[in-house]
Amino acid sequence: MDVIWSRFRRLVSRLHDAVNGRDERYREIVEHAPDLIFSHDLDGRFTSLNPTAERAFGFAPGAGLGRSVFDVVAPEDVETARRMIAAAVSGGSAPAVYELSALASGGGRVPLEISVRAILRDGVAAGVQAIARDLTERKRADAQLHQSEKMEAIGRLTNGIAHDFNNLLMVVRGYVDLIAARVDAGLPLNGEIDQVRKAADSAIAMTRQLVAFSRRQPLQSRVLDVNGVVAELDPMLRRLVGEDVEVATVLGARPGLIEADPALMERLVMNLAVNARDAMPQGGRLRIETAAVPAGPSTEAQVALVISDTGRGMTPETRNRLFEPFFTTKEKGRGAGLGLATVYAIVQQHRGTIEVESEIGRGTSFRIVLPAARAAAAPAPAAPVAAAAADVVLLVEDDAPVRYLVQTILTESGYRVLEAADGPSALDVFARHGHEVSLVLTDIVMPHMSGRALVERLRPLAPDLKILFMSGYTSDVIGNHGVFDSSVAFLQKPFAPDELLRRVREVLDAPAALQRA
Template sequence: MFDGPATPPGLPVDAAGINLMTAAGRTAWRDGQASAAGIRRDGRVLNVDIVRAGAAQDCLIWRFSAAPGTDTLFDPSEIIDGAWGERMGEAGVMIALIGSEGRVRAANRPMVKRATGRGDAPIAGRDLASLLSSDSHGQTRFKLEGPLGTPLRLFTIPVAAEAENGPQLVALIDDDSLRAGEGADIPLQKLLAMLPLGLALADRDGRFLYMNQAFIRAANVAAGSTPVYPGDLVIRDDKTAVADAVRRFASGQTSSGDMSVRLRDRPDEPVALTMAGARGLGEAAVLLSLKDNTEESRLKREVAQATKMQAVGQLAGGVAHDFNNILTAIIGHCDLMLMRHTPGDSDYDDITQIRINSNRAAGLTRQLLAFSRQQTLRPQILQLPDVIAEVSHLLQRLLGETVTLAVNHGRALGSVRADPGQLEQVIVNLAVNARDAMPNGGTVTLQTYAVSAADVRKLGSDIMPVIDYTALRLSDTGTGIPPEILSKVFEPFFTTKEIGKGTGLGLSTVYGIVKQSNGFIFADSKEGVGTSFVIYLPVHKAEEPAQIEAPVKVEKPADLWGNETVLVVEDEDMVRTVAERALSRHGYTVLTASHGEEALEILGQGTQIDLLISDVVMPTMDGPTLVRHARERFPDLPILFMSGYAEEQLRKSIHIDRVAFLPKPFSVKQLAEAARDALAGTKPIIT
């Protein structure tokens, strides 16, 4: 107001004003406060209020204000902070009142927000020049917004009678036409802004001139942090390569090229940065493109995980198949030895122990086959609540006293087609894992609910067909699974439990059973909160209402002896020997062959064969090919396939009628029962 550091009453006002301030100052020293009105300065009428202050009451505070009824141009709070300033801001005009010394006296809210980042930040007394910046092209921007900020146009309006020394009103408006540099075209900027691709422009020195929103999202540029160079977006190791590429494209021909870079905030996921030389775009010399490949990376990880699981599954299935042959020989020889010993003999207990451990090993191979989706299933049409009801008593004992079991069933649940025994194993495995994750107790919740096709569509899953499902959710309140481990929980032999407390096959078995039942399973976990597994099984669609019935079991024949002639075809010598000795002990005449060609030679010798028992997978000629040739000559010949693979998988690949299956490993008794059933024309029960 007074152009300098003078203090009252010695201010540049008329003589009458000095007298008024002198008298008011004396009164304030005496009474503690005083006021004076009608002080004139350059055509303005001012009032002053004086208050004595300070710890020792030895200071005076002088407050000057425009007298009521004077020109409102001299009242910043009226023209800037009031409704008039707000109305100007809504029109896109930022205004500030600047003193002759260049400091801001007042500014409207849009001006304050753009200059300081906050609409309520204090701005009075700050130097206007410190809030603005200028580049080599003479373009002015807010310093806070950096070189990528929108250029500004400034207009000054004198508000005092003496324009040279009085305050000025400064108006600032955005000028988008200057954003990409001198000569840049407005339609180009609008085009880049509308394109869904991440695009940016850089000048010959490698500085960013423009970035559209897609580029900002792909580069994950944080709000308020404006990168100056493309190298600011990548990790330190890639900075030099990016800078060299920008300079090369800026000074070379109008060519393009790609390079793999790692962003600073995502160093583990390389992304493709495309550059091309730009000509005729003003200061813009390089066009950069960055693709937001977050979704693509996620899909690649899922495909890689699925491929890995499939490969591991094939390996597990092959190992289990070969191991089943070994277990068949071990269990068979144990059975043959037990026929020569009675309980109480010195060797009887040892042989029994060998057989028990062999059966335990057979259980592990069944888990491997379940993971590789090659396990024999007996699917039925059933309701999930019925399965949970059957296993709930077992769960109560497994979970213990410190863990509470809660069961909630939804309404209108569709029936599913699955093996009830295997579903019970799925529930038990998940419940046991939940119990182990809650050493101090907690709650395990089993919940069933219907999931419509519309709900599946909302889930946005890329792998689940859009059909109706019945879902089963098992959740706990345990310690949770770390994010870096969550993606590995379904892998075989992966376990976080202590040595001796887990094989790492529990969840892989669950995964295999669910997938073999045409379902899907997903895991979700938060550390310290708990873990939940959700299983989606497709609703079974039948032409007629399905009746849920218990499986009908074929009665075992009481007499396992026979006098028929049996041809056993098996490429594994140990399995062939066990089968030959087992059937011979039950009265059969047994012929053996090590492969399909040898079996055809035996069939062509004219010997009456009553039953053909054959392995499925054999070298030179497999079992199904052998059976097709045999059926051409003997159409009614009974066939019994023995295999370590699942019956369902074999039936899908073997289109032969009237064949029975016996899974490996099997005991001597099971082989005799299967042979008797095949000769009788009934399908053997596979356990």
């Protein structure tokens, strides 16, 4: 670092010499330098500015000469500038480096790193020479790093709670479904059951939202049509925003096919609709548009989703912080500040971009662009198929309530279930009944032996064995255990009984070659 600064100071010194006419060879460097190079007299009046400095301070060529340097210093940094100049004058010709903000030509602030030194004539200070570097990009990079570190910390916290919450919520939601299936449809008890189900679904959605904005949620992608997503959500969106908000959906003439997680796409649209509703407390208009964007000479085909409102709009300051986790302009208790952070994370996960346009009093528009899919849309999931008489599932799950719930769902659907609480126990069960087992349904993160390690022990014994992994952990933990690949059958907790049965049937019916991970 000392060597770098030494070289920098030598360059600064030579550039100072050029400005003062002592080295003609460097005048062209000064004129074309990307940094701001200027000088002023002891009264603070500019005596020279290179074109970069003139543009930064909003001066026409030559118009800055004679103007006060304090006219372009941010008011809060004027005293810092005075001390900087005084130190340079009293300290002689050795450059010193400071940071302060200048007033930009557009009215904003420009953070600058300034190297200053005294201009000496006959050993006496006659003025000050300065070279300044715009720190805007570096500050932005620092802010992004800070944001990344903050997201990483929140992600670690999320990672710690997601597994336990997912297991608990899965048990609650699963038993609610089982109870509902056993209660006559006409009984009043169904109303109470439905309330419990809704509460569980809200808790599940909150957990998924926490995981989503930390960008750690495993994607369960398939090819889907954005037009279909919006059309299916339309009735719910109208109820969500209320009667005083007009909802207009303008769907593209061509299908907008993308490869995406359907649940996350629905969450994205819902969050933006809620944000629009909250921006229009007196009512207004919510417009949702989709469009397939053809490939261009240098761009691939894309799909655009635009969600606009006629609400209050946002200030530039609010817009700059819009996607920060926990940032909200709502009253205390009206929002956690996760909605738009989640939207941003979902877009990033799907390799898309999001742009925001907003004007106070005129409303806000979010434009999301996602890569178009290269394949046709997948058919809708079929209803769960009943188990064949010979289907035997080896269930490996260390959480006893979850294990009992899954065992109950499978047994009531006709499967024969063998249970194990961990990997070593599963090996013992398989040693006795391996010839009967059709499918191993195993958790990934377990004490003593991971699900992946268990499968590696079972493969030599039964190469064509069908495997279905499940977990309530987030994707980074799953990846650390060697299971995060599109070729691996995976079920994210919490899952509903129908989802479990459908996935089990899919894996059992799949060719054995597709199951070798």
